Amino acid sequence: MLTISRLARRFGLSRSTLLYYDSIGLLRPSGRSEAGYRIYSPQDAARMEQIDLYRKAGLTLADIARVLSADRGTLAAVLETRLRGLGAQIQALRRQQQVLVDLLRGKNARRRARSLDKQGWVAILRASGLSEDDMRRWHVEFEASAPEAHQDFLESLGISADEVSRIRRWSQQRPKPRPIRRTSPGRPNR
Amino acid sequence: MLTISRLARRFGLSRSTLLYYDSIGLLRPSGRSEAGYRIYSPQDAARMEQIDLYRKAGLTLADIARVLSADRGTLAAVLETRLRGLGAQIQALRRQQQVLVDLLRGKNARRRARSLDKQGWVAILRASGLSEDDMRRWHVEFEASAPEAHQDFLESLGISADEVSRIRRWSQQRPKPRPIRRTSPGRPNR
DNA sequence: TTGCTCCTCACGTCACGTGAGGTGGC
DNA sequence: TTGCTCCTCACGTCACGTGAGGTGGC
DSSP: OBOHHHHHHHTTOOHHHHHHHHHTTSSOOSEEOTTOOEEBOHHHHHHHHHHHHHHHTTOOHHHHHHHHTSOHHHHHHHHHHHHHHHHHHHHHHHHHHHHHHHHHTTSSOOOSOSSOOHHHHHHHHHHTTOOHHHHHHHHHHHHHHOHHHHHHHHHHTTOOHHHHHHHHHHHHSOOOSSOOOTTOOSSOOO | OBOHHHHHHHTTOOHHHHHHHHHTTSSOOSEEOTTOOEEBOHHHHHHHHHHHHHHHTTOOHHHHHHHHTSOHHHHHHHHHHHHHHHHHHHHHHHHHHHHHHHHHTTSSOOOSOSSOOHHHHHHHHHHTTOOHHHHHHHHHHHHHHOHHHHHHHHHHTTOOHHHHHHHHHHHHSOOOSSOOOTTOOSSOOO
């Protein structure tokens, strides 16, 4: 049994946040003391735990209320929508970063981009010694060990959604044992 | 000379946005028609151009008002503060991404991270055939051709600010011609 | 006369923060 | 009695969006 400020402290929230959650019906204390104090039960605290989790995923309070009183299907749908929204938000902030960097140096010259594009990245990999085959292996390895990170990375290079899926499909094929060279069946060249 | 909706359309804004800018004094039309219509002069449009630019950098309207009536020093300071804030915002959104991914699969297992860390990245590069020397060349190349992107990239791997600067300093040294091997002064080995 | 654009309030939004004015518990 | 925590309004925030009710211009 907890009073409002104690529960707030437990989650690093303010008292007024919990007052607000009560007012919108997201988290109602299950009782009141004689003097009218809100009293939160362990079950209330457990609900608060859930709320806290979804807050950390950036859901709106309305969505949190929905997923707390719905089936798993709804939950997954809400989370996936949020995940897509986050991608868009992050991209928007990166564009703002670009504008700021342009303003701060170049002054509007835009000579060097802060973020690399596909060409720039390929150039760096090539300059550090990777062959086409090595790059293929690199994609395959990336896709196998961290598919989501691979997706994020490709997006960060400004590659279109279509091309991203093409690249990822291409990366999912078994890594070819070695470049096929009919003339030399012996040990791999290198 | 433009009416309010014409000016709005020119910048892809709504009429109510410009009404709001007038009400807070950010962009006052320099005249009114006989019927009381707001009339925006070319100078007003030029001011709007500035506002639009800073909006694209994500400045608050209060900050935009400040930089429009201040010296360059203030401008740079405001922009730099915003740039730092953006970094923090993007990191916060990435944390939300992480929470969502954990919720959606693993369910709370957290086996595969969505974002790679340093170890994961090194593992992928190594698996695709890069030696230690190659990786060094890769950093040097990255630093030389796109220093800001290098910084962003290292931060995205969750590397501490301290280590990021160490790595970047280390990447600024002239690329050693080749691994030093006193015994073989002839052509590079490979 | 008919659309179209314009005008001025005024209220809603999202997730709280900040008082103001007052009461209960150790 | 003194602090501390609690209570209930009510208003402010940020950058607009959305009516309501009314007028001017071709």
